[in-house]
Amino acid sequence: MGRKLLLEHINVPGINTYDVYRQKGGYRAVEKALKMTPDEVVEEVKLSGLRGRGGAGFPTGMKWSFLAKPEGVPRYLVCNADESEPGTFKDRYLMTHIPHALIEGMIVSSFALGAKTSYIYVRGEMMPQIRILERAIAEAKNAGFLGKNILGSGYDLELYVQPGGGAYICGEETALLESLEGKRGNPRIKPPFPAIAGLYGRPTVVNNVESIAATVPIINDGGEEYSKIGIGRSTGTKLISASGNLVKPGVYEIELGLSVEEFLYSDEYCGGIANGKRLKATVAGGSSVPILPANLTLKYANGEPRLMSYESLSEGGFATGTMMGSGGFIAFDEDQCIVRNTWNFARFYAHESCGQCSPCREGTGWMEKVLHRLEHGQGKLSDIDLLVDVSKKIEGNTICPLGDAAAWPVASAIRHFRDEFEWHVKEPVKSLQMNYGIASYAVPIAKAEVTI
Amino acid sequence: MLKVEEQEPVAFSLSLIEKFNEIVGRYPEGKQKSALLPILHEVQAEQGWLSVPAMDKVAVYLGLESIEVYEVASFYSMYFLRPQGKYVLEVCRTGPCCLVGAEKILKHIENTLGVKEKEVTPDGLFSWRGVECLAACGFGPVLQIGPEYTFYENLDEQKVDQLIQDLRNK
Numbered sequence: 258m259g260r261k262l263l264l265e266h267i268n269v270p271g272i273n274t275y276d277v278y279r280q281k282g283g284y285r286a287v288e289k290a291l292k293m294t295p296d297e298v299v300e301e302v303k304l305s306g307l308r309g310r311g312g313a314g315f316p317t318g319m320k321w322s323f324l325a326k327p328e329g330v331p332r333y334l335v336c337n338a339d340e341s342e343p344g345t346f347k348d349r350y351l352m353t354h355i356p357h358a359l360i361e362g363m364i365v366s367s368f369a370l371g372a373k374t375s376y377i378y379v380r381g382e383m384m385p386q387i388r389i390l391e392r393a394i395a396e397a398k399n400a401g402f403l404g405k406n407i408l409g410s411g412y413d414l415e416l417y418v419q420p421g422g423g424a425y426i427c428g429e430e431t432a433l434l435e436s437l438e439g440k441r442g443n444p445r446i447k448p449p450f451p452a453i454a455g456l457y458g459r460p461t462v463v464n465n466v467e468s469i470a471a472t473v474p475i476i477n478d479g480g481e482e483y484s485k486i487g488i489g490r491s492t493g494t495k496l497i498s499a500s501g502n503l504v505k506p507g508v509y510e511i512e513l514g515l516s517v518e519e520f521l522y523s524d525e526y527c528g529g530i531a532n533g534k535r536l537k538a539t540v541a542g543g544s545s546v547p548i549l550p551a552n553l554t555l556k557y558a559n560g561e562p563r564l565m566s567y568e569s570l571s572e573g574g575f576a577t578g579t580m581m582g583s584g585g586f587i588a589f590d591e592d593q594c595i596v597r598n599t600w601n602f603a604r605f606y607a608h609e610s611c612g613q614c615s616p617c618r619e620g621t622g623w624m625e626k627v628l629h630r631l632e633h634g635q636g637k638l639s640d641i642d643l644l645v646d647v648s649k650k651i652e653g654n655t656i657c658p659l660g661d662a663a664a665w666p667v668a669s670a671i672r673h674f675r676d677e678f679e680w681h682v683k684e685p686v687k688s689l690q691m692n693y694g695i696a697s698y699a700v701p702i703a704k705a706e707v708t709i
Numbered sequence: 710m711l712k713v714e715e716q717e718p719v720a721f722s723l724s725l726i727e728k729f730n731e732i733v734g735r736y737p738e739g740k741q742k743s744a745l746l747p748i749l750h751e752v753q754a755e756q757g758w759l760s761v762p763a764m765d766k767v768a769v770y771l772g773l774e775s776i777e778v779y780e781v782a783s784f785y786s787m788y789f790l791r792p793q794g795k796y797v798l799e800v801c802r803t804g805p806c807c808l809v810g811a812e813k814i815l816k817h818i819e820n821t822l823g824v825k826e827k828e829v830t831p832d833g834l835f836s837w838r839g840v841e842c843l844a845a846c847g848f849g850p851v852l853q854i855g856p857e858y859t860f861y862e863n864l865d866e867q868k869v870d871q872l873i874q875d876l877r878n879k
């Protein structure tokens with residue numbers, strides 16, 4: 258059984274309340290951190306090797322050490338709880354069931370950064386979670402872990418929950434800050450980075466819910482202990498949101514480095530593909546990362562097993578690999594239509610583009626229309642290359658990474674499932690009535706010959 | 710947006726104004742614009758949607774130009790700029806939920822309520838729409854109902870029928 262650092266007590270009745278959370282050792286990390294200096298706390302997080310759990314995987318300790326600290330100027334910690342990446346539902350899960358894990362992490366992290374006011378930006382649709390967090394904050398304050406002079410340390414902290422308004426783009430950290438300032442969620446041009454000029458133009462750190470919660474075990478056990486879990490530069494545990502055609506979809510905490518095969522098929526995790534079907538494809542890290550056929554999901558092109566780690570999931574680059582992303586693992590069985598799903602994702606990005614840059618605004622709309630006609634039996638063969646062409650013109654030419662996030666799923670679906678797209682053109686009637694099936698995507702990859 | 714001339718003036722309740730004051734207190738001096746999104750949620754929860762007169766009143770309260778409120782209200786998908794049914798059924802229509810039957814649920818709701826997406830049933834009780842991923846993909850299909858955003862998971866057609874029935878009887 259893998260170690261659980263975040264979800265260890267998930268099944269304890271009442272763990273969502275302060276009393277039970279405290280009984281189970283909660284808020285020890287705050288007690289410990291407040292006896293250290295802020296820089297020592299930052300140092301432990303650096304030692305842990307923790308990488309941002311929001312999608313980009315940037316080392317958290319390093320991000321913290323970039324924070325500007327001009328004398329007499331307030332700095333802010335903002336937690337990114339906007340979770341809207343299709344396939345990702347771990348943050349909502351954590352906040353629903355163990356809200357104090359986030360509150361405790363916020364106190365530890367705010368202390369490390371010297372923030373005296375911190376915000377948790379929660380997507381507006383999560384009104385029930387907002388109420389849960391507000392209650393948890395009140396409980397923590399009541400117990401002396403928030404407010405003035407926390408535990409007699411002289412450190413003051415106020416923590417507020419801010420609702421969003423329903424916009425995927427507000428998960429992008431600078432759009433999130435704009436939104437928190439009461440504006441439309443248009444991403445800012447960087448630099449300046451938030452570490453220099455963020456919320457209200459002040460130095461700001463934006464971190465994902467899971468990154469912040471992970472600072473609790475890091476402080477409790479020490480950064481070095483944390484870094485021993487996992488594999489290589491993928492240290493610690495990671496929450497994986499598993500969805501799609503699985504026997505047991507849900508949120509799982511894994512030790513990084515677990516094999517993809519074990520994650521998908523073992524009873525401890527997803528329990529295999531639902532209804533006795535075969536696996537056709539996966540999107541391993543949320544809708545923005547490249548889709549992979551079953552064979553490349555389980556193994557590299559050279560036949561070695563693929564692991565759940567930042568490095569292993571991206572092995573092979575975009576030709577034969579994908580990315581860890583936010584850990585949103587979506588499984589497609591043999592009955593699923595790749596063209597339809599690609600169109601669905603394209604529609605999502607076209608809907609969510611903030612519209613500031615023309616390659617993204619126009620390109621996502623165009624891809625959606627072309628995919629719609631392909632899926633509905635009105636496409637041409639040339640549409641397939643047109644899609645590749647449009648996706649290339651978006652990629653790298655926009656203010657924020659949403660453009661890339663929209664381009665990659667389309668480009669990768671065509672890369673690996675071109676015959677299925679062609680079938681939609683050649684057999685328009687059939688493609689409306691039935692599904693292309695599994696073809697050779699699930700065929701195991703032959704072991705590469707070792708030549709000396 | 711609806712024509713402004715058609716819109717009634719609004720009054721905010723005392724408890725709503727008290728809530729506004731509490732929200733503004735979360736931000737540093739002079740940064741009360743940050744209160745805009747949470748305040749619009751409160752107004753919508755009380756009034757069911759955001760009329761122009763209601764947005765104008767929020768602008769006056771926060772010391773903003775009206776246009777600053779309109780541009781925010783029109784950017785975000787949660788704010789309704791026209792009246793809705795008493796219960797708005799918002800069903801996730803994004804990829805992972807579609808793998809487990811969301812499209813069937815959407816169709817079933819359309820057939821059961823007998824109105825198209827974003828229209829209101831003649832009795833004023835219901836409207837429905839497809840929304841994007843609600844961060845519950847492993848428990849799909851899902852739907853939510855504001856203003857408290859009550860959440861319903863692992864839906865099938867029977868559960869939807871039951872839900873609609875329960876809301877009708879409420």
Ligand SMILES: Cc1cc2nc3c(=O)[nH]c(=O)nc-3n(C[C@H](O)[C@H](O)[C@H](O)COP(=O)(O)O)c2cc1C
Pocket residue numbers: 308309310311312313314315317320337338339340341342425426427428429430431463464465466468469657658659662
């Ligand atoms: C379009 C877009 C959407 C994003 N959505 C989220 C999100 O919902 N949650 C999140 O934590 N990070 C999201 N990110 C990443 C954030 O910009 C940022 O990198 C992250 O919050 C940093 O936290 P971390 O270092 O702890 O991962 C998104 C990025 C982009 C470009």
Ligand code: SF4
Pocket residue numbers: 426443444609610611612613614615617618655656657658659660
């Ligand atoms: S890439 Fe798209 S979402 Fe990002 S700033 Fe440009 S238009 Fe907006």
Ligand code: FES
Pocket residue numbers: 343344345801802803804805806807841842843844845846847849851
């Ligand atoms: S796709 Fe429906 S909740 Fe995520």
